[in-house]
Structures are given as C-alpha cells and as structure tokens.
Amino acid sequence: DTGVSQDPRHKITKRGQNVTFRCDPISEHNRLYWYRQTLGQGPEFLTYFQNEAQLEKSRLLSDRFSAERPKGSFSTLEIQRTEQGDSAMYLCASSLAWAQETQYFGPGTRLLVL
Amino acid sequence: RKEVEQDPGPFNVPEGATVAFNCTYSNSASQSFFWYRQDCRKEPKLLMSVYSSGNEDGRFTAQLNRASQYISLLIRDSKLSDSATYLCVVNKNAGGTSYGKLTFGQGTILTVHP
Numbered sequence: 598d599t600g601v602s603q604d605p606r607h608k609i610t611k612r613g614q615n616v617t618f619r620c621d622p623i624s625e626h627n628r629l630y631w632y633r634q635t636l637g638q639g640p641e642f643l644t645y646f647q648n649e650a651q652l653e654k655s656r657l658l659s660d661r662f663s664a665e666r667p668k669g670s671f672s673t674l675e676i677q678r679t680e681q682g683d684s685a686m687y688l689c690a691s692s693l694a695w696a697q698e699t700q701y702f703g704p705g706t707r708l709l710v711l
Numbered sequence: 712r713k714e715v716e717q718d719p720g721p722f723n724v725p726e727g728a729t730v731a732f733n734c735t736y737s738n739s740a741s742q743s744f745f746w747y748r749q750d751c752r753k754e755p756k757l758l759m760s761v762y763s764s765g766n767e768d769g770r771f772t773a774q775l776n777r778a779s780q781y782i783s784l785l786i787r788d789s790k791l792s793d794s795a796t797y798l799c800v801v802n803k804n805a806g807g808t809s810y811g812k813l814t815f816g817q818g819t820i821l822t823v824h825p
Binding site: 637653698705 | 715719753754755756757760798800811812813814815816817818
C-alpha cells in the first residue's frame with residue numbers, strides 16, 4: 598500500500614496521559630499536514646510541514662501539542678496531559694507542493710480521552 | 712461566521728434523483744476549491760477540484776461563482792453508493808504555490824435510498 602498510513606488507528610487514554618501518533622506520508626510527497634476532526638464537523642487544520650520545516654501552526658495547537666518531522670519523512674504528533682476535549686479523529690495528509698496540490702489523507706487516529 | 716459554510720442536511724433522496732449542494736466561503740483570497748467525499752468513519756477523499764469555468768466528472772458537476780463566493784455540487788442519477796458526507800473545501804495560493812492549509816466546511820450528509 599503506497600498511501601498515507603497512520604499509527605495507531607485507535608487510542609484510548611486517561612485524562613492527563615501523554616499520547617503520540619505517527620504518520621507516514623506518500624514517499625515522494627514533501628508536504629505533510631495534521632488536521633483534527635470532531636463529530637459532525639469538517640477537519641480543522643492544525644499544522645503543516647514542508648520537508649522538515651514546520652511552516653504554520655493553528656491557534657488550535659495549544660502548548661500541549663507538538664509535532665515533528667525530523668528527517669522530512671514521517672511525522673509525529675504528541676499531546677501532553679490529554680484532556681477530554683482532545684477526543685477526536687486526528688488526520689494526516691500529504692502532498693506535493695505546487696499550485697493545485699491535492700492532499701491525500703490517511704485513515705486517521707481516533708483518540709478517546711476518558 | 713465560519714470561513715466555509717454548508718447546509719449540513721441531511722439530504723435523503725431516492726435512487727436516480729438529482730441533488731445539489733451549496734457552499735459559501737468568506738475569504739476572498741481563497742483561490743483553490745474542492746469537493747471531498749467522506750464515508751462514515753473513513754478519511755476524506757478528493758471528489759473533484761472546482762474551476763471557475765465549471766467542470767463535470769461523469770454524474771458530478773461543480774460550479775464556482777467567485778463574485779458571490781459560492782460553490783456548488785450537482786449529482787445526477789444518484790446511486791446508493793453516493794451516500795456519504797460531502798465536504799466543501801477552499802485553499803489559498805500564494806506566489807504560485809499552494810498555501811497548504813485546507814479549510815473545510817462542516818459537510819453535507821447525503822443518504823440515497825432505494
């Protein structure tokens with residue numbers, strides 16, 4: 598499978614715990630995005646990388662959230678001291694940077710904070 | 712006001728019906744427009760890009776009115792398999808390359824019944 602992959606697919610954690618999600622983009626894609634989607638809403642942008650550089654972070658990304666893409670390939674999204682409001686689907690997407698880029702989404706990591 | 716607004720529906724139509732979805736966007740700097748489809752508990756997938764001249768892909772027709780900041784999607788001869796959430800999506804381009812961040816509407820739910 599040469600699409601975007603995410604791991605884990607599901608995560609249940611207790612409030613206050615730290616969690617880390619991984620995204621592996623399509624291999625030749627230099628851009629990688631993180632979005633969050635809650636029930637009944639469309640995905641909301643969190644952050645994106647071009648190669649290893651993090652170019653934008655949403656104000657939704659509080660200090661408890663950190664994302665990295667150390668070698669310009671896979672990325673990790675860490676949430677520290679999780680809160681119940683962090684429960685959502687976390688989607689990763691990748692693309693090639695050009696004027697009419699298409700972003701391809703991974704299957705998402707569904708997080709439930711108890 | 713949300714940056715991208717859609718009628719959430721749900722739309723319940725019989726097979727063979729024609730159904731239209733509307734979307735408005737508030738940021739006049741938006742330059743790229745898309746419709747994504749999202750099946751229940753799955754990731755969003757690109758259905759089609761939307762061009763100023765309007766474009767068609769089989770049973771699907773997309774229209775863009777930049778003056779009114781309005782996007783539409785028409786589905787003809789609906790199939791059971793068209794049942795999904797349809798997401799209106801906008802992007803900004805800067806300097807010939809995509810700005811990166813996609814802004815999604817909340818989605819319109821379509822159910823096609825026999």
